[in-house]
Amino acid sequence: MHVSAARIEPDFPLAAGPDLFKTVSSHWPSGVAIITTVAEDGSLHGLTMNAVIALSLNPMQYLISVDKGSNTLPVLKAARRFCINFLGEGQRDTCMLFASKASDKFASVKYQFSRTGLPMLEGAVSCIDCDVDSLVPAGDHEIIIGNVRHIEHFGGEPLVHFRRAFHTVTPG
Numbered sequence: 001m002h003v004s005a006a007r008i009e010p011d012f013p014l015a016a017g018p019d020l021f022k023t024v025s026s027h028w029p030s031g032v033a034i035i036t037t038v039a040e041d042g043s044l045h046g047l048t049m050n051a052v053i054a055l056s057l058n059p060m061q062y063l064i065s066v067d068k069g070s071n072t073l074p075v076l077k078a079a080r081r082f083c084i085n086f087l088g089e090g091q092r093d094t095c096m097l098f099a100s101k102a103s104d105k106f107a108s109v110k111y112q113f114s115r116t117g118l119p120m121l122e123g124a125v126s127c128i129d130c131d132v133d134s135l136v137p138a139g140d141h142e143i144i145i146g147n148v149r150h151i152e153h154f155g156g157e158p159l160v161h162f163r164r165a166f167h168t169v170t171p172g
């Protein structure tokens with residue numbers, strides 16, 4: 001098949017507003033994770049995220065992208081470690097709790113501490129502890145690359161987010 005070079009049409013109205021950006025992004029189905037961390041005073045913090053990527057196998061690294069307005073971000077940067085809780089299908093309420101600005105998100109959820117001392121939420125499919133490797137400013141977010149230290153896989157079906165609603169996986 002012959003593909004001609006793209007023509008540049010300077011008067012063509014470009015469609016790239018923030019509403020369209022959000023609509024298109026919401027049409028990309030993703031799993032949902034809660035990133036947890038521990039402050040120096042022992043208090044627990046976390047937020048719901050879907051900007052979570054398995055970045056590298058050798059070394060094993062994950063990438064997360066956190067809004068600069070997140071209350072969890074400064075705690076995470078100071079702690080230099082975090083746990084990625086990949087949510088299970090029964091964790092919709094927990095997902096919305098951690099997407100809020102509630103002051104103590106851990107008061108009403110069950111969790112246990114991982115081998116490295118980070119909160120693993122009950123019902124998660126798997127949990128990955130990371131040490132912060134590097135930080136990269138990116139627009140209104142901050143990219144955090146973490147080196148994997150410990151992995152727990154509990155199993156179960158994942159929670160899926162698609163078109164601003166929750167779904168479960170149905171084999172096709």
Ligand SMILES: Cc1cc2nc3c(=O)[nH]c(=O)nc-3n(C[C@H](O)[C@H](O)[C@H](O)COP(=O)(O)O)c2cc1C
Nearest residue numbers: 047048049050051065066067070071072099100101
């Ligand atoms: C499905 C879903 C995915 C989200 N993904 C992200 C994300 O990737 N990065 C981010 O910074 N916030 C994301 N959020 C928004 C945060 O969870 C929300 O801003 C939260 O209130 C931040 O809490 P904090 O300020 O206590 O850290 C997401 C929310 C939902 C519901």
